[in-house]
Amino acid sequence: MTTLTFAHAHSQVHWPAHWRDFVALTKPRVMTLVVFTGLCGLLAAPGAIHPVLAFTAILSIALGAGAAAALNQWYEADIDARMKRTANRPLPAGRMDRQSALHFGVGLSFFSVLLLGMATNWFAAAVLAVSILFYVLVYTIWLKPRTPQNIVIGGAAGAFPPVIGWAAVTGDVSALPVALFMLIFFWTPPHFWALALFVRPDYAAAGIPMLPVVSGEVATRRQIWLYTAIMAVAALAPVLLNLTGLVYGTVALIGTAVFAVLAFQVYRNHELDPARMRPERRLFKYSILYLFILFGAIVADRWMLA
Structure with a gap:
């Protein structure tokens, strides 16, 4: 583990990068609903899938959601620092630097998509990739800071998991x-x-x-x-x-x-x-x-x- 430096309130604070902070970047509580809806899409789909591949598909959905959450926190670190309910997240609290969060989010994104593609099919992997890009680029970077309708359009990002779960079994929608x-x-x-x-x-x-x-x-x-x-x-x-x-x-x-x-x-x-x-x-x-x-x-x- 490396020592990270974070400037907060005009002072330098040194913290070790802890594995719990990387887990926190993935927003595990939010991920629960994402994983469940993805699992239900997979279980409701016609056809059969090997239990190991089914587990891998759900794991990929979870990792993809975690990657999107990490990139969201990387981009919004300054905003999170100004909000009471998010000020203790790893980046605004100074427990991690932004570059680490960026590398973690990008790496996890690629890994989740590749894992799903190799375990099931590349159509499902493509839908997962679209969902990550939509959440980060369309919702986080474009819509959220600009329009009060951000959550209406951006809500599509959270609607992809059952589609991905279904596609992992069937290869289509x-x-x-x-x-x-x-x-x-x-x-x-x-x-x-x-x-x-x-x-x-x-x-x-x-x-x-x-x-x-x-x-x-x-x-x-x-x-x-x-x-x-x-x-x-x-x-x-x-x-x-x-x-x-x-x-x-x-x-x-x-x-x-x-x-x-x-x-x-x-x-x-x-x-x-x-x-x-x-x-x-x-x-x-x-x-x-x-x-x-x-x-x-x-x-x-x-x-x-x-």
């Missing part, structure tokens, strides 16, 4: 993985804006044009309600298109109804103090559980129909 992509795509705005509402002071301090900062809380709550309605259609689309059966349909209907109730509570809330935004916190926490439940139901439904 059909209607169901596209439907799952659209579900995550339309789920992302209400999920992320619920978080953005109660961490708005952080984004304002960092100069990031998130919707609550630019348009205010009222407009953001209205947009959450609007995108929840669109997401509801996307959630029920697999049933309406006859791609899934009764198990998924029942779970999606009940789960989405709960989501809609929580989103309506956010819409009706007029609290401006982030510390007291209970409906927003409830919606954010439930939205994560919601996606776990729906994707689990997809797998159960497909296996029951097989």
Whole structure:
């Protein structure tokens, strides 16, 4: 391990580069949902794949997501230093230098794509490469600092894992993985804006044009309600298109109804103090559980129909 130097608050601090800091760069908590949706895409796909190759495919998706997260933190190190909830990340806290993070992110990106291509097929590897590039170049570098609609378009980056999992088995993409992509795509705005509402002071301090900062809380709550309605259609689309059966349909209907109730509570809330935004916190926490439940139901439904 090398000694890294980081200038913070006009002083030089020396820290050893610890392996835990490299793990932290991959955002392991965020990666959990990415890995799960990728696994569900793989398990729902028709055909068979050897368990070792299936494990390698999911590992590749995890490594690719970790690589994108590392590059995101490399690029946003200065921004993270200005935000309370991110100030203790390895780069703004001075536990690692930016060059190490850059090399780690780029190396992990190439390794994840090559590993997936050699273990399964190069189509799946190409989709993984596109997802990494989209998150880093389109969302992090282009959209996030420039437009309050950053999370709407940029949300596509997080929607790729089930498509990659499916493609790892089949070598192509059909209607169901596209439907799952659209579900995550339309789920992302209400999920992320619920978080953005109660961490708005952080984004304002960092100069990031998130919707609550630019348009205010009222407009953001209205947009959450609007995108929840669109997401509801996307959630029920697999049933309406006859791609899934009764198990998924029942779970999606009940789960989405709960989501809609929580989103309506956010819409009706007029609290401006982030510390007291209970409906927003409830919606954010439930939205994560919601996606776990729906994707689990997809797998159960497909296996029951097989």
